[in-house]
Amino acid sequence: MTVERTVVGIDVGSSKVCTLVGEVRGEGNLRIIGVGVTPSRGLRKGVVVNVADATAAIAASVEEAERASGYEIERAYVSLSGTHISSINSRGVVAVSRRGEGIAVEDVDRALDAAGAIAVPYNRELVHVIPRYYIVDEQEGVRDPLGMHGFRVEVEAHVVTGSTTAIQNLVKCVTGAGIEVDELVLSSLAAGDAVLEENERELGVVLVDIGSGTTDIAIFIEGTIWHTVTLGIGGEYIANDIAIGLRLPTRAAEEVLVRYGHARPAQVSEEERFPAEPFGESNVQTLPRWKLAEIIEARAEEMLKMIVQEIKRSGYDGLLPAGVVLCGGVAQLPGIQDLAREAMGLPVRVGQPRGLVGLVDRVNSSPYAVAAGLVSWGLMADARRPLPKGGPQWWKRFTGWLRALLPG
Ligand SMILES: Nc1ncnc2c1ncn2[C@@H]1O[C@H](COP(=O)(O)OP(=O)(O)OP(=O)(O)O)[C@@H](O)[C@H]1O
Ligand SMILES: [Mg+2]
Structure with missing residues (x-):
């Protein structure tokens, strides 16, 4: 079957750079045809601190995905994270230009421009202006105003801004690796697209991506984004505690976390032991796993409490019946779901990307x-732009399939 569109995503994380090449074919499925995962360098807490290192890490990940797919990558959607990101909800109002014909794409664009026209300090820039819902005259909660009749259209939008320096450095690294940036996408919004169920977004859910250096949080209610925030905490904090507590080199502590970690010491048998080489010991020692789990639980619990505080600060903590969906590397820690349920007082599940086929x-x-x-x-971005009449064939099939996964 002919390939009708290819989209590339590059997640530039603090611990890994992951490049995915996705294809939409005739059958309308999203097929992953190339994967490149390489260790990250030159990033701290989601932000570039060394341009040369980060550029090399991105280039290595892109090359691996190119080799796997046989596809030459020229452009990509790129993740954006870091504590420099901030977000607010803002409104934009405009008069409908050609009332006889109903609300047009141009009217919606002008309303979004107005919503994005917040006072952005000189060292920050707009990243996203995402429409949450529209108000047409007095009618609230309109999801798609196109073609509706009215005098004025108002948009309630989620506006995300970030530090110009951080953004420019990231773009510099990606372009330095020979890739043009299609769009920078806030990590938590991308993760939400991949792992959340439509009914969770409708009911009210918080997505929490706990990575190595950052935790990205996004709250979705009534099918739209209400709040986003990034904290500078993650798996490296836990690894640090293990390094100190068990007197291990940092790299060994990270390995121990991934291989033998557990967030619930009470669920680990007293006999279980694991090999490690602490400082000052010439031989490999075997250490009790429950001791490791105690260190992990204390730090993980503290991090989860910080996340809860952040959710409370948003003011939407009472509106989340679907609870928490965890993703990121730390979501793989055994026992984390149980600990999170207890520490956060909400239902918790671990999220995985849904609906992919191919190299998955x-x-x-x-x-x-x-x-x-x-x-x-990247594929949905086309839906946000005006399409030629009717849109291409593949798009109709693809959106049909995608609608099953995402809010329309
Ligand atoms: N099985 C596991 N148990 C515990 N921790 C794990 C496990 N697997 C991965 N991790 C931790 O998850 C972190 C990596 O997660 P992830 O790949 O989501 O990070 P990243 O996207 O590179 O970084 P960030 O999003 O913070 O910029 C590391 O700190 C690692 O120690
Ligand atoms: Mg990440």
Whole structure:
């Protein structure tokens, strides 16, 4: 079957760079044809701190995905994260230009421009202006105003801004690796696209992506985004505590976390032990796993409490019956779901990218939510732009399939 469109996502994380090449074919499925996962360098807490290193890491990930797919990558949707990101909800109002014909794409665009016209300080820039819902004259809660009749159209939008320096450095690294940026996408929004069910977004849910250096949080209610925030905490904090607590080099502590970690010491048998080489010991020692789990639980619990505080600060904590969906590397920690349920007082599940076919055995897990989401975001981006009459054939099939996954 002929390939009708190819979209590339690059998740530039603090611990890994993941490039995914996705294809839409005649049957309308999103097929992953190339995967490149390489260790990240030159990033701290989601932000570039060394341009040369980060550029090399991105280039290595892109090359691996090119080799796997045989597709030459020229452009990509790229993840954006970091504590420099901030977001607010804002309104834009405009008069409908040609009342006889109903609300047109141009009217909606002008309303979005108005919503995005917030006072952005000189060292920050707009990242997203995402329409949440529209108000046409007095009618609230309109999801798609196109073609409706009215005198004025108002948009309620989620406006995301970030530090110009951080954004320019990231773009510099991606372009330095020979890739043009289609769009920068906030990590939590991409992850939400990949892992959330439509009914969760409708009811009220918080997506929490706990990576290595950052935790990206996004609250969805009534099918739209209400709040986003990034905290500078993640798996490296836990690894640090393990390094200190068990006197291990940092790299060994990280390995121990991934291989033997558990967030619930009470669920670990007293006999279980694991090999490690602490400082000052010439031989490999075997250490009790429950001791490791105690260190992990204390830090993970503290991080989860910080996340709860952030959710409370948003003011939407009472509106989340679908609870928490965890993703990112730390969501793979055994016992984390149980601990999160207790520490957060909400239902918790671990999210994985949904609806992918092709080379998916590796990317069908929580650390790849952002990369998978970037690819579906890229495909949806076309839907947000005006299409030629009726849209291309593949698009109709694809959106039919996508509607099953995402809010329309
Ligand atoms: N099985 C596991 N148990 C515990 N922790 C794990 C496990 N697998 C991965 N991690 C931790 O998850 C982190 C990596 O997660 P992820 O790949 O989501 O990060 P990233 O996207 O590179 O970084 P960030 O999003 O913070 O910029 C590391 O700190 C790693 O130690
Ligand atoms: Mg990440």
